[in-house]
Amino acid sequence: MVCSELELGISEEHEGVLLLDYAEFAGHTPGTPLQDALGEVVLDIELTPNLARCFSILGVAREVAALYSAPLHTPDTSLPVANGAGHINDAVHLEIREPSLNPRFTLGLVQGVTVRPSPGWMQRRLRLIGQRPINNLVDVTNYVMFEIGQPTHAFDYDILVERAEGNTPHIITRLPTPGEHLTTLDGKVHPLEPHFLLVADEAGPLSFAGVMGGLESEVQDPTDHLLDATGIPVEGEALPHGKASARPQGTQNVLLEAAAWDNINVRKVLSSTKMHSEASARFSRGVHPALALQGLGRGLRLLLEVSGGTLVPGVLDEYPQPPDPVVVELPVTEVRRLLGFDIQQAEIVSILRRLGFAVVEDSGNLLVTVPAHRLDIGTGVIGQADLVEDIARVYGYNRIPDTQIRDMLPPQHSNPALEREEAARDLLVGAGLREVISYRLTTPEREARLVPSGQSDSWGLGHYITLANPIASDKTVMRQTLLAGLLEIAELNARFQTRQNLFEIGTVYLPAQNGPLPEEPRRLAILMMGQRQQPAWQRDLRQSQNMDFFDLKGVVEALLVGLQLPTEAVQIAATEHSSFHPGRVLSCVWLGRLLASLGRCTRWCGAPLAWAWT
Template identity: 55%
Template sequence: MRVPLSWLKDYVDIDLPAEALAERLTLAGLEVAAIEYIGVPQASVPGLRYPKSDHLVWDRERILLGAIREVKPHPNADRLVLAMVEIGGGVIEQCVTGAPNLFEYKGQVLDKPLWTAFAAEGAEVWDGHSDEPKRMILKEKPLRGIPNRSMVCSEKELGISDDHEGIILFYEPITRPDGTPYAPGTPLQDVLGDVVFEIEFTPNLARAISIYGVAREIAFLLDLPLRPPSFDAVMEGAPIGDAVQVEIRDAALNPRFTAALLRNTTIKPSPEWMQRRLRMVGSRPINNIVDVTNYITFEIGQPLHAFDYDKLAARSGGGAPTIITRTPEPGETLETLDHVKRTLEPHNILVADTAGALSLGGIIGGAETEIDDSTRNVLLEAASWNYINIRRTMTTQAVRTDAGYRFSRGVHPSQAILGLKRGIELMRQTGGGQIAADVIDVYPNPLPPVKVELPVREIERLLGVTMTAEHAACLLRRASFTVEVDGDTLHVTVPDYRMDIGEETIGRADLVEEIARAYGYDNIPQTLIADEMPAQHGNPALEQEETARDVLAALGLREQISYRMTTPEREAQLVPPGAKSCLPPNPYVALANPITSDKTVMRKTMLISLLENARHNARFTDRQQVFEIGAVYLTRPGDPLPDEPRRLGLLMTGRRYPTGWLGADSDANVDYFDLKGVIEGLLRGLHIR
């Protein structure tokens, strides 16, 4: 996920250099895979080594925020205009440009200026007309008879993106975090300069897959105050209760469903600041309503979905619609927003109404009730879904979305109401209208808080660090845990969004891990284990396998490890047409939720993987001598678990010896006797006669 530093600073004050912050996040488990610089210089931090970036650093004296006050026609060219740009102190610079997004203003003195990126003579920018990355220094030269020494810039020319269809334009003043506008002539570094972290999240970090989630981690790690976004909404319209009803038929698949209604809004482009942030995280702006749903997904990690309320009402015959979450009827289909008509599986959870399916719950909306330019009333959904079911549905329906990505890792039901209020208020602010009083909130089985008792001695046992109860409690409170100290025991209540914290023994280990993250893994001393070692027992079967591996490797073979999943069709290729099958007659062990279409059952033999790998590797080498040791899977009548006997597979093909100066036989191919010799050598190595 892309995480802009400027967005993080909305929630936590960060003074560390970006490189030092990336190191701190990585050491705490949030791996920063890459750092992208937009206009700002790369810092040099003692003790840290990051690859040197070749990005364009914007000159603070020459690349500035400009205000276009007037757009004049070019006297000698219809496809060029003269942009009169204020760059501070009342100074006006004339820029000759062919930017198509300025043509509509040709011949106008602007009542409200257009804000843009201005580059003065001597500035270094990217050549926007070159297909290959190439920098250039601005120098004065005439364009169709008009002297020109500066330019208004596109995103491509500043290295922000590859967009060169027009210059950067903002239609409203760009403001600082405190709300004060930037003045013309402000260095563009201060306005649009940024650092974007590319963070890779492990499954246990679902709570952090959002900008606010990462900010929360930073506040925890650096012991800084956290500023949450506002979750207040102005709800002054007619009550929502008479406008829509919600029914949950399976609370195990849909634990919570909330809804809010915005009436008499206007569909239009979202504000520039929102569009800019969405682009920075890789999302394409569409309109204010859709953009808000995406913005909240990235901001706090709670996906939303917006329905055109009037389309819902029309489907219900003009009355108040009833939203139902359920599994599909036999043969039911749904056309989703990507214009794919989907045949629904029995396990798919749907958002529906009395007329049929509306969307794949938690993954993607339906085309029939999508927001369009004619939408005036919006029903906003924020819900919670069973993460295992979402994961399974994304696999069987072959669809991946930002919403599904988050729900498949687990979003706590408590976040639904926060996302709903935050989203509906942003929709009101960006499109106008009135929010209906109250919200619909169906939550049949609220989850109880997780509570864990943590003895202080457990911290020392697992970490080797002596720590007082108060110190440990302080570290946990930084992560929003509620902690009561009772002697040498901590009574900890887990924040609701921390679905990664278990109970009892697992919960204690999870809490110790949080303490270690706050304390710093690099601060934990190296110590020898103090626990008594358990009695040692041999494992003859494993020892014999390892001996076989050593012997085969000494005989010149290489070990391969392949997937244990396959398909019946692939293994059927081992049997010639019309011949009796040599495979075990047992039925296949089928996977309930296969990860791909070519891995649907557990293998009965290792031959197919040996042969498929040999076919693939034959493109790169003319000599293969490999072995594999692993299990095959055979069903047992009346037993839900299969038999898993271990098997050894050998494959030799191609040249007998590696290519080189090995004598007259170096070009000969392996044959039966080579394989026989390997087997004899294996038996000798295992002391089998």
């Protein structure tokens, strides 16, 4: 039967039929099941974001080997023997200007490569993991990333020489200068913000460090087209005018990069640019600098294998601040205490070594050296807890014996503040209100809508607690009032029904009065709007009246009585508030302390008439 790859379930490729390389399958006799000949098994594994170490085939293999006490087979990541002329120090210069953001940068140069389709085995493996093969140069960088977890990037060396006007290229990792921009490989032009770390040369930016390459210096296929963010050609989109030296034979000399980047800075760039890629997914979670040279070695070996060429002797390896190995002192007694059962020291050592940790036994203490791929292991007490967690999961949670508690539970102390909040919730729900929960993150502009322009601010808004790395542009600061979020919810719900009785209990974040930390008081806000009676088919709503001050007053009084606050001690007085209608504002004072402000909201954009208590 003649089949396409789609019909065989190998990939989504449906044009043409699957052709097998005779040399690759010469050892199989006709009639051999295709599954046996291909010999590939695909495991669909769901990874949580904290398992960055498993974002590669090798990472998953480490875990499986540890669980089944099986030997781990690792690919050859050593640097290949150079067979070319000259030395890389004469071909390219390297400079790291921000070592805190770029702890390591390595380069290798392969000359005389031929751009062509990758071998069948590489194309099949890439398709099985959801990657579309492009050409042998691009495929090698993707293959190394998925195989060992180290992203790499290939530059067209001849383009770098042209940009240097025939001189030796000078690769620099730096922050941008004002007014710079970069065109990425998908053809989009990005203005550069001050925190965007760049790989550049003396002529300008080349790529976003750890995120995406630039169009100008990308390796060239003789049939080059624009690529999207995943490296897939964009149909009908040829390279735009301006890409340097689009030679008909494609790239001939490749400068291969493998580097390490600060994961926090990569996240900031992703938050600003939204340029998510497979490489940025790994760098944003952390890739140890020690893996850079391994990725370079593996990439150079595959480049020589699938594209020919010769390796220029030497590699450039800038590693200005190598981190000290993480060593955790782990007492065996602490392992047993945290796990709650007696586990033998020999089994603890065996599990840790199977996971790749180096262990030195010192009587009842273990000195555990953390491998480079385990960036999630901390130091001190935190490191001990991390190691015990690894021991428990490999040992098997199902093997942990059940142990009944040997004593009575100690008396549990009550939490009066929490109990009062729960009582308030029950009272308000019983009065017909619905609780809402809004985001604690907002923007100053959203809360500024509470204060009309030209009027004094009754809230005292300002000096917000600002997030260093906000998750979204509309969530940059911590809120200082509940009313803004409550009114936004009512404004959205008003499209469907005007009658709304809402409340929210939550934390607000005010500037610090004493000490470095902000004040975090709990607040209650109530909003009532629309008709007094619930709509019903037998009721003429034209006769129904809108809720007014007395509806809200009744709810507040019921709340105070339910919380056993004497209403006779509450003083009600007219006042003014910037968020409420003039002449429609009351203050509630209890024992000389301002309890709340109650008023009529008419200034909120698009919101119907509403009464609020906050």
